[in-house]
Every structure is written in structure tokens, then in C-alpha cells.
Amino acid sequence: MSQQEQQQAERQRNNKLRILSIALGSGIAIVGVLVILYAWQLPPFTSQVQSTENAYVRGQVTFISPQVSGYVTSVKVLDLQPVKRGDLLMTIDDRIYRQRVHQSQAQLEMKKAALANNQQQRRSAEAVIKRNEAALQNAKAQAVKSGLDLKRVENLVADGSLSLRERDASRASNSQTQADVQQAQATLEVSRQDLQTTIVNRASLEADVTSAQAALELAQIDLDNTRIIAPDDGQLGQISVRQGAYVTAGTRLTSLVPQQKWVIANMKETQMARIRPGLPVSFTVDALNNTRYDGEVEFISPAAGSEFSAISPDNATGNFVKIAQRIPVRIRITSENTEQLRPGMSVEVNIDTTGDDNGREKR
Secondary structure (H helix, E strand, O other), X not given: OOHHHHHHHXXXXXXXXXXXXXXXXXXXXXXXXXXXXXXOOOOOOOOOEEEEEEEEEEEOOEEEOOOOOEEEEEEOOOOOOEEOOOOEEEEEOOHHHHHHHHHHHHHHHHHHHHHHHHHHHHHHHHHHHHHHHHHHHHHHHHHHHHHHHHHHHHHHHHOOOOOHHHHHHHHHHHHXXXXXXXXXXXXXXXXXXXXXXXXXXXXXXXXXXXXXXXXXXXXXXXXXXXXXXXXXXXXXXXXXXXOOOEEOOOOOOEEEEOOOEEEEEEEEHHHOOOOOOOOEEEEEEHHHOOEEEEEEEEEEOOOOHHHHOOOOOOOOOOOOOOOOOEEEEEEEEOOOOOOOOOOOOEEEEEEEOHHHHHHHHHO
């Protein structure tokens, strides 16, 4: 083979390799694009079923804490024990709180006695008023008599039958009776003011009784709170306190997990276009050998999960990368026999949006 033919064959081989490289690179690029489209569930891979692995079982986990401080005198339950609403869990030393109840009861009785005494004082004040009214009437009668006596004396003095000395004595007596009337009027007014004071003071005493009653109720509440009871049916977590330990208000003693459970699925924002409350849901639980349960969309979060974080994200920066946000969706479990479900379990959720077609047409 001549050198020219060899060169031509080499060029043909290089052209074939170049075409193969371009085809391979194009194939890889197409595959990459298809993978991205599939991962984001974009056309032509759009599915009527929206799925996510970012989902977990949730429950109303209640942390049990005391409202009063003291030494734990007994622990009636065990770790992980099922309990019923109202079951006694623990007790706190109640001696101090019981004495406070007795003290409040004594204070209440004292205030009630003062209130009853006020009623007696009112009756006494009303009797004094009646006595002073009678005294005033007597003083007025004496003044009238003294005035008439003075007129007769002055007539007799005018014709010389009586001396001036007797006239002056009669005038002094009349003035004294007039002063007695004024004194009786003042005494009557004082007694009326005393009655009014007693009436006004009754409102204060009634308020004291109400305050003492409230103090007794508060003391009784504290005494009742020395008995820690289960707020609902459910199963306890681990007991973190033992008999003899000193606890303060708010100390976490244990936790209670009621029977009510639901699923929170954190869906991508690109999956939310057709998700509506009421859509059917199926999910499998990893911890239960992918056991399948049914449910339905109950609520959709009013904002993305990032909006509820302690520090809100600030995207006003020079270097920005768009990241799909997650929208929490609450799913009500409609299947029966959910006793094996535990809050915190991971699940895989599938939301069937096929039934949303009619709703989209109506909108």
C-alpha cells in the first residue's frame, strides 16, 4: 500500500473516531438531561402520583412535668407502660401544700367572721340612729316648752309680777334648749355617717372574703398538683425521675404518646401543583417491612418549611443557587390497626393526584 493510501485510511479512521466521540458525548448529555427531568418529574416523565421519601409518622408527644416543687414520694408507673386518662403516675410530698390549704381555710373563716360582724355593726348603727332621732325629738319638744315659758315670763316681767333676774334665767334656759336641739341634730348626723361607713366597709370585707376564697382555691390547686396524673390514654416513654428526687416546676419527668397519629410528608414545591386536601394517599413504613397503609391529604402547610426556621434564609446574595423548597403536607391515616406505627418512623408517601382533574377543570 502506498503512503498516500495509508494517509487516507488514517484520516478516515480519525473521522470515525471523531464521529463516535461526538455521538458518545451527545448520548451522555441526553442521558444526563433525561435523568434530571426524571428526578424533577418534568415532562415527559410527569407522573400523576407524587412521591417522596422525606416523610415521617408524627404523634402528639406530651412531656409530663410537675406544676409544683418538692420531693417525689412515689412513682406508680414503669418505663414504656400503657396508661389510661386519669391514672396516677407520681406523687410529690404534699405536707407543705396541705398546711397551706389549712391556713387558707382559716383565713377564709376569719374574713367571713369579719363580714358577719359588719352586719351586726350595721344593726347597731341603725339602733343608734333611732335613739338619736328620739333624742332630737325630745330636744325639740324641750325647746318648744322653753320658748313658751320664756314668753310667759316676759309678759309677767312687763307688768312687774316677776323680776328681771327670773327673765334672764328663763332666757338662758331657752338658749340652752335650742343648743340641745342643735347638739341632738349633730349627734344624729354622726350616727348616720357611722352607718354609711359600716355599709361602705362591707364591700371591702366582701372583697376580702372573695380574695380569701381565691387563695384557698389556689392552695387546693397546688395540693392537687402534687398528684401527677395521665392527661390522656397512651403509652409512656422512659421515666427520668425516681422516688426521693427533688423536682421543680417544669422538670421533665416522662413523656406520653397518645394513640392519635398522622404522617407529615415534605413535598417539593414542584410537586404541589395538583395536591389538594382530600386526595387519596398510600404509604409504606420502612420499619415494618414496607407494610402499606392508606390515608388522605388533610392539610397543606401555609408556607415552606424554611419559613418556620429560627433563622430565615436570606437569598439576596451575589452567589445564588436555586433549591427546591419543601412544603409540609399533613396526611390523615385511614387504615385500621395502626398500633405498630410509632412517631418518628420513616415512610415513603405516594399521593394520587388523578382525582384532581375534575377539580382543575372546575377552577
